[in-house]
Amino acid sequence: xxxxxxxxxxxSHDHExxxxxxxxxxxxxxxxxxxxxxxxxxxxxxxxxxxxxNLVSSPGSGKTSLLEKTxxxxxxxxxxxxxxxxxxxxxDADRIHAxxxxxxxxxxxxxxxxxxxxxxxxxxxxxPESDSVLFIExxxxxxxxxxxxxxxxxxxxxMSVTEGDDKPLKYxxxxxxxxxxxxxKIDLLPYVPFSIEKAKENARRVNPELEIIEVxxxxxxxxxxxxEWLKVKQQQTTTV
Amino acid sequence: xxxLSIAMGIVEIADKEAVKAGVDKFSGIELVxxxxxxxxxxxxxxxxxxxxxxxxxDGSKLEISRPPGKARCLDCGCDFNMVQVYDICPVCNSYFKxxxxxxxxxxxxxxxx
Numbered sequence: 001x002x003x004x005x006x007x008x009x010x011x012s013h014d015h016e017x018x019x020x021x022x023x024x025x026x027x028x029x030x031x032x033x034x035x036x037x038x039x040x041x042x043x044x045x046x047x048x049x050x051x052x053x054n055l056v057s058s059p060g061s062g063k064t065s066l067l068e069k070t071x072x073x074x075x076x077x078x079x080x081x082x083x084x085x086x087x088x089x090x091x092d093a094d095r096i097h098a099x100x101x102x103x104x105x106x107x108x109x110x111x112x113x114x115x116x117x118x119x120x121x122x123x124x125x126x127x128p129e130s131d132s133v134l135f136i137e138x139x140x141x142x143x144x145x146x147x148x149x150x151x152x153x154x155x156x157x158x159m160s161v162t163e164g165d166d167k168p169l170k171y172x173x174x175x176x177x178x179x180x181x182x183x184x185k186i187d188l189l190p191y192v193p194f195s196i197e198k199a200k201e202n203a204r205r206v207n208p209e210l211e212i213i214e215v216x217x218x219x220x221x222x223x224x225x226x227x228e229w230l231k232v233k234q235q236q237t238t239t240v
Numbered sequence: 241x242x243x244l245s246i247a248m249g250i251v252e253i254a255d256k257e258a259v260k261a262g263v264d265k266f267s268g269i270e271l272v273x274x275x276x277x278x279x280x281x282x283x284x285x286x287x288x289x290x291x292x293x294x295x296x297x298d299g300s301k302l303e304i305s306r307p308p309g310k311a312r313c314l315d316c317g318c319d320f321n322m323v324q325v326y327d328i329c330p331v332c333n334s335y336f337k338x339x340x341x342x343x344x345x346x347x348x349x350x351x352x353x
Contacts, residue, residue: 021351021352022351023349023351023352024351026257026349027348028347029345029346030249031249031345033249034249111245112242113242144241147246147278169326173278176325202326204335205326205328208335
């Protein structure tokens with residue numbers, strides 16, 4: 001029998017037939033194992049009413065600074081926990097720890113992304129509180145992390161005005177799979193050839209349902225909108 | 241280079257199937273990797289050679305089919321071909337669409353000699 005179309009042969013094909021003795025029909029998603037563990041993580045978050053956010057961006061767009069500012073400003077209103085993902089060092093975890101927030105660092109070594117399995121084991125040690133907001137700061141990379149569901153409720157892609165406004169078109173998979181886009185470093189807009197309107201148009205072309213918030217985690221401009229978004233999502237998580 | 245993780249995921253699937261089938265080697269494998277799946281075939285080939293060394297897939301014949309990108313417009317309902325995730329409806333220019341083909345990433349079958 002033909003492996004590709006299931007026919008018994010005898011008509012023309014645009015694929016080559018393999019002569020074989022036995023074929024096992026597997027039909028299994030290659031990311032199946034990751035997706036199963038992601039669902040397990042998601043179940044854990046749902047049971048504990050934890051709002052889990054997966055923060056993704058290219059290196060240097062300001063994810064950690066955005067988190068530092070957020071944790072410092074909101075730590076008295078919301079309980080937080082953070083998982084930091086980097087290839088090497090505990091620098092980012094140290095910065096988060098300095099804000100007084102519970103944090104675990106994952107070092108992926110040569111790995112270019114976090115996966116659901118790493119998050120699963122990290123949760124066992126971190127034990128985030130019920131009703132808290134858990135940020136997972138992914139490895140700085142706009143390509144590989146796009147394929148790996150970690151069990152998050154929302155994916156937040158961060159881009160900064162020092163990058164090109166065509167970034168959403170260059171890395172469409174990440175923008176396509178995200179729910180919120182934060183455009184960071186808007187305090188630098190007068191000094192860089194970056195068009196906010198073009199960036200938003202490009203992002204919406206890839207994903208018309210993407211929400212977009214413009215902020216400067218340095219000056220605090222626009223951060224109130226991000227905090228409002230967080231509070232609304234956290235309330236929705238705990239009241240469902 | 242997530243292609244290495246993808247290749248290792250395939251080896252894991254093959255390992256489990258080998259135990260089920262009671263074999264220690266597969267002679268061939270068929271994969272379905274859609275053109276919008278985010279897998280670069282050149283990187284994948286490179287990762288594949290490394291990932292299968294000493295495994296049940298070592299020396300197996302690899303066949304990959306690549307379903308092209310297709311979407312259905314959520315505004316006018318027409319089906320159209322996509323090359324990029326951000327391609328828009330060619331009829332009504334809407335950004336809203338359902339991707340109906342091209343995202344596939346699966347092991348279709350394994351062959352035993």
